[in-house]
Amino acid sequence: MSAAICIQQVSKSFGSTRALDGIDLEVQQGEFFGLLGPNGAGKTTLISALAGLVRPDAGSLRVMGHDVQADYRAARRVLGVVPQELVFDPFFTVRESLKIQSGYFGIGDNDKWIDEILENLGLTSKANANMRMLSGGMKRRVLVAQALVHRPPVIVLDEPTAGVDVELRQTLWHFIRRLNEAGHTIVLTTHYLEEAENLCTRIAMLKAGRLVALDTTANLLRRFSVHSLRLRTRGAMPAELTRGGAENGGWWSLPFDGFDEVEPLLAKIRAAGCSIDDLEIGKPDLEEVFVRVMQGPQAEPVN
Amino acid sequence: MRYGGFSTLLYKEVLRFWKVASQTVAAPVLTALLYLLIFSHVLEGHVQVHGVPYAAFLIPGLVMMSVLQNAFANTSSSLIQSKVTGNIVFVLLPPISYLEFFAAYVLAAVVRGLVVGTGVLLATFWFAPLTFAEPWWILIFALMGGAILGSLGVIAGIWADKFDQLAAFQNFLIMPLTFLSGVFYSINSLPPFWQQVSHWNPVFYMIDGFRHGFFGVSDASPWLSLAVAGACLALLAMITLNLLKRGYKLRA
Numbered sequence A: 001m002s003a004a005i006c007i008q009q010v011s012k013s014f015g016s017t018r019a020l021d022g023i024d025l026e027v028q029q030g031e032f033f034g035l036l037g038p039n040g041a042g043k044t045t046l047i048s049a050l051a052g053l054v055r056p057d058a059g060s061l062r063v064m065g066h067d068v069q070a071d072y073r074a075a076r077r078v079l080g081v082v083p084q085e086l087v088f089d090p091f092f093t094v095r096e097s098l099k100i101q102s103g104y105f106g107i108g109d110n111d112k113w114i115d116e117i118l119e120n121l122g123l124t125s126k127a128n129a130n131m132r133m134l135s136g137g138m139k140r141r142v143l144v145a146q147a148l149v150h151r152p153p154v155i156v157l158d159e160p161t162a163g164v165d166v167e168l169r170q171t172l173w174h175f176i177r178r179l180n181e182a183g184h185t186i187v188l189t190t191h192y193l194e195e196a197e198n199l200c201t202r203i204a205m206l207k208a209g210r211l212v213a214l215d216t217t218a219n220l221l222r223r224f225s226v227h228s229l230r231l232r233t234r235g236a237m238p239a240e241l242t243r244g245g246a247e248n249g250g251w252w253s254l255p256f257d258g259f260d261e262v263e264p265l266l267a268k269i270r271a272a273g274c275s276i277d278d279l280e281i282g283k284p285d286l287e288e289v290f291v292r293v294m295q296g297p298q299a300e301p302v303n
Numbered sequence B: 001m002r003y004g005g006f007s008t009l010l011y012k013e014v015l016r017f018w019k020v021a022s023q024t025v026a027a028p029v030l031t032a033l034l035y036l037l038i039f040s041h042v043l044e045g046h047v048q049v050h051g052v053p054y055a056a057f058l059i060p061g062l063v064m065m066s067v068l069q070n071a072f073a074n075t076s077s078s079l080i081q082s083k084v085t086g087n088i089v090f091v092l093l094p095p096i097s098y099l100e101f102f103a104a105y106v107l108a109a110v111v112r113g114l115v116v117g118t119g120v121l122l123a124t125f126w127f128a129p130l131t132f133a134e135p136w137w138i139l140i141f142a143l144m145g146g147a148i149l150g151s152l153g154v155i156a157g158i159w160a161d162k163f164d165q166l167a168a169f170q171n172f173l174i175m176p177l178t179f180l181s182g183v184f185y186s187i188n189s190l191p192p193f194w195q196q197v198s199h200w201n202p203v204f205y206m207i208d209g210f211r212h213g214f215f216g217v218s219d220a221s222p223w224l225s226l227a228v229a230g231a232c233l234a235l236l237a238m239i240t241l242n243l244l245k246r247g248y249k250l251r252a
């Protein structure tokens, strides 16, 4: 079985900007994969190279085993891309847009599937509305729908939830999860790290065109993030504890590895004559992982 | 209809201009009608060309000019709009080859040209005794002229990054070429120098050949005009296909 996505040694420069710098990445069929990185890291460029919108200077990309240049027809037929930019064709209605998009993929009678997509994305009532008349979030839904008309086995979503309300996020993720369960491979970029943490089983992090982390979400959380005791106190905290912790807006954050460390920590605080006003336990989260990875040395060993 | 990249793209391009037919069809027909009314009113009775009354001479010229300008407008404005708004990705993501892309856009331009040309003909042929001496020339030159300008429109639409660049292309190339091509006069009535210049204008041959289909007489031989138009089409198609194949300004 070929990998859903196979990226080998891909580099791309725009003038003096090195947008992609020797990327190697494989996504297996059926994965729910997260592609993270700060603005300008190269996520969209990588997706564009996969979709044939950008021609890499070096390296090769394959989708379901099909080279995106040599075998572009097959590669594009198995790939659905939701672009990051909110684009639409103002001449057509929602349904016309979807029918035309189906036709581009050689699908004539697609009404049943189009209806199902519309239903699942909460677009049924807008089916005959002109694209110009839709709100931003509605246009975003149509972009998702357009990427799905040909039932692509590999679906890539470039920040699909930017500017989208809570309700759509939930319906969107519900739908995408179902597609994933049905066997579709999903690749997602997002700046909402909670979203990635909840959805993605494996995550790659890009920084300045390089892959700086690649692991399962669980491993990343374990490796880079720890539990922390967060508390607000009255009185001076013992210096021995504050050295390892951090203060932010009156809250102290003290890292710990195992829960049996909590009691001794609290005891020390009490012994120092500090009283605790408020207390909570912080779980490891992807945001912390992200920050640490991005602050870390460039050459984080990957592969 | 067999669904596929080519036929859907053609359908979409035709639907696009048809949805705004008042701008893309009715307006150019009205413009041509105004030209006819003004010029034929001023010159009628004073001028005969090739032995036909001026208005009759003028009509085929106006029809062909409309075919050419609208074919160019169709591809160029569609492409620049798609590029500026970004929805060009909808045709770049699917498995559509550059040949299909070229054929669909150019054929839609030909359709637009023929629709407008027919409209101009229907609106104007009441005004003068028009004959259809060798009608196949009419069809051949309309088709070729539409394809040539449609192809030029693809080049302009791909090359231009902004609307004003496209306007410059239109104002400094397309308009002079079409206006200085014998739409309004026979080039035999020009001073020798300008006759020479006109013979270097390929649009002259398209209009002259087209007009030959109506009257059976023309400034140049229709076969020469056909050869010139054929060479133009071949050259422009080659250039356009090469740009599309390389993904020039479409695929970074």
Ligand SMILES: Nc1ncnc2c1ncn2[C@@H]1O[C@H](COP(=O)(O)OP(=O)(O)OP(=O)(O)O)[C@@H](O)[C@H]1O
Binding pocket: A014, A017, A018, A019, A037, A038, A039, A040, A041, A042, A043, A044, A045, A046, A084, B252
């Ligand atoms: N067409 C282009 N021309 C010139 N530079 C480009 C082009 N596309 C991208 N870049 C540059 O390449 C780098 C990577 O951009 P890219 O859009 O891939 O980042 P990203 O990770 O998607 O960022 P974001 O999270 O903001 O979407 C940036 O420095 C960007 O300025």
Ligand SMILES: [Mg+2]
Binding pocket: A043, A044, A045, A084, A158
């Ligand atoms: Mg991006």
